[in-house]
Amino acid sequence: MTKIISTQYMQQTIDQAVCELKLGNAVAIPTETVYGLAADATNGEAVAKIFQLKNRPSFNPLICHVDGMMMAAKYGELNQTAEKLVEAFWPGPLTLVVPLSKSSDAHDLVTADLGTIGLRCPCGISQKIITQLGHPIAAPSANKSGRISPTSALHVANEFEETELLIIDGGPCAVGLESTILRIDGDTLTLLRPGAISAQQIEELTGLKVLSLDTNIQSKTKILAPGMMTSHYAPNANVLLNCKTCEADAAWLGFGCDNVDTALTLNLSKTGNLTEAASNLYAYLKKLDKAAIKTICVAPIPMHDLGIAINDRLKRAAAPRNKIIETAL
Ligand code: TXA
Numbered sequence: 249m250t251k252i253i254s255t256q257y258m259q260q261t262i263d264q265a266v267c268e269l270k271l272g273n274a275v276a277i278p279t280e281t282v283y284g285l286a287a288d289a290t291n292g293e294a295v296a297k298i299f300q301l302k303n304r305p306s307f308n309p310l311i312c313h314v315d316g317m318m319m320a321a322k323y324g325e326l327n328q329t330a331e332k333l334v335e336a337f338w339p340g341p342l343t344l345v346v347p348l349s350k351s352s353d354a355h356d357l358v359t360a361d362l363g364t365i366g367l368r369c370p371c372g373i374s375q376k377i378i379t380q381l382g383h384p385i386a387a388p389s390a391n392k393s394g395r396i397s398p399t400s401a402l403h404v405a406n407e408f409e410e411t412e413l414l415i416i417d418g419g420p421c422a423v424g425l426e427s428t429i430l431r432i433d434g435d436t437l438t439l440l441r442p443g444a445i446s447a448q449q450i451e452e453l454t455g456l457k458v459l460s461l462d463t464n465i466q467s468k469t470k471i472l473a474p475g476m477m478t479s480h481y482a483p484n485a486n487v488l489l490n491c492k493t494c495e496a497d498a499a500w501l502g503f504g505c506d507n508v509d510t511a512l513t514l515n516l517s518k519t520g521n522l523t524e525a526a527s528n529l530y531a532y533l534k535k536l537d538k539a540a541i542k543t544i545c546v547a548p549i550p551m552h553d554l555g556i557a558i559n560d561r562l563k564r565a566a567a568p569r570n571k572i573i574e575t576a577l
């Protein structure tokens with residue numbers, strides 16, 4: 249059985265979470281992006297439990313969540329570019345993949361033995377939990393592998409109904425999409441996953457070009473983002489993208505003032521606000537899925553700002569299931 253606790257008595261909740269983590273148990277934590285399934289990153293058995301709970305392939309590394317620059321520097325090698333990005337965007341929705349530091353005691357399962365580590369500092373109660381634990385926490389999104397990420401405590405509870413799991417309810421996630429992931433390799437920056445921090449913001453701050461996975465030739469021969477399954481964030485229903493009209497018997501997921509009206513219609517943002525759309529995306533896909541329809545038709549979402557990340561997730565939700573992007577594994 250899952251147990252949901254609120255953050256009303258903040259210190260008590262932090263104590264309870266830290267106690268569970270020290271016992272080697274998983275705890276579901278709220279972050280500004282999506283809910284995470286957290287374990288002490290230095291405890292191999294605890295990290296293994298996360299892979300088991302998620303049915304996650306073990307070649308897929310986990311993001312190591314730290315409480316700030318100091319802890320990050322113990323685990324990853326931060327060059328000047330990394331430090332600039334940390335100062336500007338942490339705590340916040342940016343994950344940096346950097347060379348693994350010699351002083352790291354993160355378990356090999358966290359890094360999948362790639363020689364790099366994904367570091368991120370979350371906002372709010374999760375940052376406080378990490379500080380009190382004194383170790384980073386490894387936390388993938390709190391969903392079964394390949395499924396939609398949870399943006400509320402209830403989503404997590406539904407996903408792990410049968411599991412003994414403490415869930416910390418921090419309310420709905422502000423961003424609603426997973427963090428931007430940026431690989432830093434000297435002066436070469438590669439965007440591994442688009443998110444709320446845009447490539448443009450990163451370029452403006454660092455003065456360096458941000459390559460996409462397609463343009464960085466190296467990414468074709470090296471595993472840069474083993475978690476980049478083509479099919480990911482997938483609802484049960486088939487998803488059709490850039491629809492102008494809705495197919496018969498399908499549900500409609502709209503954006504802006506479209507006039508499509510079917511028996512089952514949800515609108516990501518009637519005013520065409522991409523931030524609102526991002527925060528609603530996963531909750532709405534789950535809602536439509538609950539209605540057990542076969543197909544979800546999605547309106548076109550503009551390809552700028554958060555629209556880039558929304559389209560990235562939608563493309564994966566629409567992809568044939570269980571196909572893995574070609575990487576040299
Ligand atoms: O917003 C987020 O990032 C959420 C919250 C909970 O922090 N976490 C999250 O974790 O989305 P996850 O495991 O669902 O996605 C992390 C992605 C995976 O695709 C994984 O392959 C990639 O990050 N990743 C982690 N460490 C990496 C590394 N060292 N090199 C390349 N990719 C890495």
Ligand code: MG
Pocket residue numbers: 388389397
């Ligand atoms: Mg995930």
